[in-house]
Amino acid sequence: MKQQNFDIITHVLCPYVQRSIITLxxxxxxxxxTDIDLAKKTAWFEQKSPMGKVPVLLVDEKHTLFESAIICEYLDEITPGSLHPVDSLEKAYHRAWIEFGSSILSKIASLYNAKEASHFQAIHTEIQNKFRFIERELSGSSFYSGERFHLIDAVYGPIFRYFDVFDTFTKLDTFEALPKCLLWRNALKKRRSVQKAVPKDY
Ligand SMILES: N[C@@H](CCC(=O)N[C@@H](CS)C(=O)NCC(=O)O)C(=O)O
Known part of the structure; x- marks a missing residue:
């Protein structure tokens, strides 16, 4: 890889940022x-981020890449040893379930914004149902497809992290009947890259 200079514009809590950092x-x-405050977006940031969102990857101070999935794939492609499967169908599967991961993130946002217990419960059930789908896909190894870490693992590390936080407040038992998801969650929690994606006081 030719020597390039990367700066990533981030927010400390953002799960999309985390997947980019994990890939890096x-x-x-x-x-x-460069951490920014999304509640006080500066003119500099507005200029760098066409969607007004993080993450944004600045390459050599002149190229601006946005959308975490694009950033992760770009970083993967310019470095040796791809984090995607070689087989096209398998790769397509990984991409599809990455997209599914983003749909879980939207539900998680609804969950922590729920104003009533009944609404919270209903969303939690929807999330659990989504993980039931995933459970069927998993083989029962450390990571999504075996013992090797892939880009899809970078996406689910930040998703599972939310449940570590929720578990400190309330007993949700989200993965109680989902042993393969639980195994995956625990392996991701121990992965150094996943740990490094957030500050110590996350
Ligand atoms: N599809 C985007 C989603 C990124 C995203 O939603 N970032 C949130 C923070 S987690 C954001 O910047 N929100 C600011 C806003 O929407 O104004 C990606 O994958 O990069």
Whole structure:
């Protein structure tokens, strides 16, 4: 890889940021990180981020890449040892379930914004149903497809992290009847790149 300079514009809590950081870490790419306050977007940020969202990857201070899925795939492609499967159908599967992961993130946002217990319960059931689908896909190994870490694992690490936080407040038992999801969750929690994606006081 030709030496490039990467700065990633981030927010400390954002799960889409985390998947980009995990990819940078997994691919041993040097980077700097600029945390911003999304409640006080500056003109500099508005100019850099066409969608007004993080993450944004600045490449050599002149190229601006946005959308976490695109950022992760770009970082993966410019470095040796792809984090995607070689087989096209398998790769398509990974991409499809990555998209599914983003749909879980939307539900999680609804969950923590729920104003009533009944609404919270209903959304939690929807989330559990989504994980039931995933349970059927998993083989019961550490990661999504075996013992090797892939881009899809970078996406689900931040998703499972939410449940670590929820579990400190209330007993949700989201994965109680989903042993393969639980195994995956625990393996991701131990992964260094996943741990490094958030500050210590996350
Ligand atoms: N599809 C985007 C989603 C990114 C996203 O939603 N980022 C949130 C923070 S987690 C954001 O920047 N929100 C600010 C806003 O919408 O104004 C991606 O994958 O990068």
């Amino acid at each position: 870490e997994e691919k041993n790419i040097s980077y700097t990180r």
